[in-house]
Amino acid sequence: MSMMQDMLKPPAGLGFDFTTPPGEPALVRADGVTWRVFANPVTMFIGGVAAVLLEMAEPSVRSGVWEHSSFRTDPGTRLRRTGFIAMITVYGARSRAAEVIAHVVGIHDRVRGTTPDGTPYRANDPRLLDWVQATATFGFTQAYHRFARPLTPVEQDAAFAEGQVAARLYGATGAPRSRAEWDRLLAETAPRLEPSEILGEFLAIMNGAPILPRWARGMQRLLVRAAVDMVPEPVRSLPQLRGEGLRFGESLVVTALARAAMLAVRPDSPVAQSRRRVGGG
Template sequence: MNNPIAKRFERSFDTDIRSRFFKGLDFGGPAGDPGWFGPGSAVWYVHSHLPTLILGLVGAAYIEGLDPSISWMGYDHSRLAERVDGIPTGNIDPEGGAVRLGHSISFFIGTAYGSTPTAEKLARTVRAMHHTIKGTRPDGLAYDADDPEWLRWNYATVVWGLATAHERYHRRPLYDIDRYYREFVRVGEALGGTGLPATKAETAECLESYLPRLALTPIKAFATGPNLRGNGVPPWAPGSAFMDWAARDMLPRWAQKLALYQKPNPVALRFRRTSLWLALNGLHDATGPLPEFRQAQARAAGKKPSPFVSTAPTAPDPVLTREEIEATA
């Protein structure tokens, strides 16, 4: 790896992501194990372009937070919201945002390229964490991360975000994007989801069907649009004005209206999208796929894509505390 950009990215990824969030994940063995998807799958292809994968996660997190329950889950159960003396400032906590992104990257790289036991372990860990996320919103409505309706919404936002970023910004996007949607159902079922959309059209319909229950909470409003101007966050980092723009620019039109998004004039819009396309693909070209992808290729050499097998849990998970989950993750 002689490219200085690639070297810098690899060092940064190793320090900030791999060393912190890839512990215990196996990509090199056992030999012959294709994992959940395998070579030639749409998931392997989409997730091998890390810059668009990250952008897709940013977009997914944005639309996910349009559900007030999600906003309050994040406020009550994560470090995403910045606080001073326990009082929220309306900003995203940089370290909290980095931790959430790191866990998300390890999950979607691990379930794509990890061994079958690795993918199953990641799914069990996320399910266990969901079991701990229960509470009551300020308006008195209860929330529960195990609610089937919430799981379906959460799944639809994630697969939409990853697929949309791929279609818009990948140099060579899949011709049949529905193949990705069909394969990715396996991840949603492993997290306990049922009745999940399996095509682009079904996912769009699913997302829009939730519109009557969506709203901008103060948490969401304070951390989007003009409220992010001049916050000093680098353009590529979580909570930056530019990443916020990129996420809102990908939203379905009905969601853009809810988020008060107004497109720039056509010249500015084309310039922004082209600049982002060039940056994302330039970074990918400089760095290439992650070592974990190459390890998975060697592990599953000669194997065909895995046939679809339901990964839905077949027995109740043990009830663990957050501390116990983090200790075994």
């Protein structure tokens, strides 16, 4: 399971010390649901892939991600970088996390273009930011709920509420504050969600990219299938995802992996460092 814990390490050029400044709280409360959810590398991987699938079904987000990121050329580094910035947002000291978010917002401000049908988009459009924030919270929380430990309705609501401070810093001022608000946003966005060959290309990249060691590629493909399996409708029925979910009995294997990951938190992990910073041991 240490190879999955390695997914939480910073990529080259993105060092970050979660232990400083001593005593400073994070943007997300340390005793909340989100700190537990983000500590599990197995469900983080599953939830991250599920979130990207939902984002890629939205044409403006899809164009921005596919045209302005390195998913196609270096998916491993891109995935680690995105995941590590999410860790900073959740566990990093409030002042330092805000600086990182401001830097990301500045980069995104230069991301703009048009979709294949000629619709203009910009990455910092609040409507798109709300969707990206919502899909991330849903993906990580639902993966944990399904494969690691069931979350009560109250805990699921709390996961959305706990992300509000960071969401506003990113510019996602209308991000869902509860599971019910996520359900409403999904229903409102559903008419714009559409099939794309890029969805199939993304799945192929995630299945074959050297993200985990070669001997663990079977597990990598299993976790990608788990992500497809938990994606909600109408996206799960899109042609590129149809038949790509879990096979008979595989849900039990994924659950075993996710629960094992809960028992193996390393002392150098973001959550362990952050607990030391805030005085939680």
